[in-house]
Amino acid sequence: MAVRDAGPGIHADDQERVFDRFWRGSESRRSRDRRTGLGLAIVRSIVEAHNGHVRLFSAPDAGSTFVLWFPPPSSGERATGRGAAGSPPGHDPLAADGPAR
Numbered sequence: 001m002a003v004r005d006a007g008p009g010i011h012a013d014d015q016e017r018v019f020d021r022f023w024r025g026s027e028s029r030r031s032r033d034r035r036t037g038l039g040l041a042i043v044r045s046i047v048e049a050h051n052g053h054v055r056l057f058s059a060p061d062a063g064s065t066f067v068l069w070f071p072p073p074s075s076g077e078r079a080t081g082r083g084a085a086g087s088p089p090g091h092d093p094l095a096a097d098g099p100a101r
Helices: 039-049
Strands: 002-004 053-058 064-069
Touching: 039 053, 039 064
Parallel strands: none
Antiparallel strands: 002 064, 053 064
16 A cells, blocks of 8 residues: 655655654644654554555655555465555655656
């Protein structure tokens, strides 16, 4: 599963920390409302609890794509819907789709 936005993007230096608990980015990028910096940390915890991975593809002024990858079901489980196969993507799977919506 992948989600893309048309936001300001995330600087390369910040991408390593974006999934850290309580990390909220630079002052200039934050809004005035109260944010805890827990949302993406919770996403990563849930995905990893299911043996999956979260990937971020982003660049300043180009938006961001977050990819949640889950391993295929084991042979004893019945697959439902569109299952993931192989390994997590090494590139932005939505980059060729044009601008984010």
